[in-house]
Amino acid sequence: MSCKLVRRHLGAFVDGELDPASQIEFERHLEVCSACQEQLAFERSFRQQALESIGAVQAPEHLWSRALHRLDEIDATRAERTSIEARPMRWRQTWPIAAAAVAVLVIGSVVGLPDSPSAGYQGAGMLQDVVNLHSQALPSDVQTEAPQDVVRYFQGKTPFPVKPARFAEPSMKFVGARYIKVGAHPAAALYYNRDGRRVTLLVFQSPEITRNAHRTHVGGREVFYHNVGGNVVTIRQHGGVNYAFFGDLDRPVLFQLAANARVAY
Amino acid sequence: MRRKEKQAEAQRRLFEAEARPQLDTLYSMALRLTRSPVDAEDLVQDTLVRAYRFYDRFEAGTNFKAWLLRIQMNSFVNRYRRASRERQVFDGPLAIPVGEGVMSRASMRGLTDPVGDAERRLIAQEIRRAFDELSDEARAMILLADVEELSYKEIAEVVGCPIGTVMSRLHRARKQLQISLQSHAVQLGIIEDEDGDVEEPIPLEAFRARKEAKS
Secondary structure: OHHHHHHHHHHHHOOOOOOOHHHHHHHHHHHOOOOHEEEEEEEHHHHHHHHHHHHHOOOHHHHHHHHHHHHHHHHHHHHHHHHHHHHHHHHHHHHHHHHHHHHHHHHHHHHOOOOOOOOOOOOOHHHHHHHHOOOOOOOEOOOOOOOOHHHHHEOOOEEEOOOEOOOOOEEEEEEEEEEEEEEEEEEEEEEEOOEEEEEEEEOOOOHHOOOOOEEEOOOOOOEEEEEOEEEEEEEEOOOOOOEEEOOOOOOOHHHHHHHOOOOOO | OOHHHHHHHHHHHHHHHHHHHHHHHHHHHHHHOOOOOHHHHHHHHHHHHHHHHHHHHHHOOHHHHHHHHHHHHHHHHHHOOOOHHHHHHHHHHOOOOOOOOOOOOHHHHHHHHHOOOHHHHHOOOOOOOHHHHHOOOHHOOOOOOOOOOOOHHHHHHHOOOOHHHHHHHHHHHHHHHHHHHHHHHHOOOOOOOOOOOOOOOOHHHHHHHHHHHHO
């Protein structure tokens, strides 16, 4: 063991970060080498001095209370969001959801949701866009918990106002939005998270998407859908605007989401 | 609904209980990194806000302090956008070549065995100054290892690099601090200028070149 090697790793030796075998070798060398011993003594006392000079300082008194204030703000925003999501969950209002779920089950099990490929669909490219958009998982332009930020972000970008759709299910969490084009049409991609699974909601005009779509009613609401890639894209229309849902979710869930989305508020 | 509120409250209490004991650590670290009490307070607040937002991603049972420090390091790097430049200075051609034993015995003794309180204070002050002249990354390494006494594994987590890299960066940072201190100490007459006792020449020129490049 050379002095050079020992000095090169003296810091790690003092830190106790050498493997046990090297540690023993170092100790052996240090026992017999006075020059390295001196170096070691210096390393130790210098570190002590450095600690005294640049060591820990106490945080100012007010820092913690200021930080707590910021945390309060987060809590308040979260509580607001939860109450918005939870409002339709009041007992009386859970009936339509239950009814919708039943309707989906009935359609799904008795009638059977048609699985035939939507042949001759004119806007197949557009539909593919919806699916691609979801699978690409492009990052959000606006990452926010506040709906008004989204409204503001899309003002002037899209010819229609964009508001994040709200859901009765508290598990549907809005996570962000992105400006996007579907064909030549400006559109908004709204990202949600439902129990760890991503759901993309594309908001756009172009009525042709429903032209060859299947049509059904879920919980009294008209829902269009296209079978695509073994799953389904469900579409709600409201005020001349399409809301297309796609995600790695079971078919009934996608129908339910489309039916229960509060798109106007 | 009630249950959810209660859960949120419990989370908040848990977070506070875990974060409060780390406040001084976060602040010290932030102060040494930003060199400004105002920026340090901002940085700590941002760190706590981020940590609270992503608290559900913290894996219970793992090192909370290291987790907080990692968030703070990231916030610092993002905010000051210095990371790439500093790394260049630190690892690039301007990096000071550091040897294994750069000081004479007399210098080592002079620096670690001050005569009287005045000299002790002077050396402490010089260490602070030398420390402040180091790159962000070098300062971070020394703080994490020597002040916070984290293990190399924890430092690797905080900084986001392999353990082997921690070892070499830390070695380099400490040597840079010593070299910088030594050159100041010589100027102040605390220690004698080096003579034949050194095993390697003191790369003062490299140090000055780097200082010039920095300013």
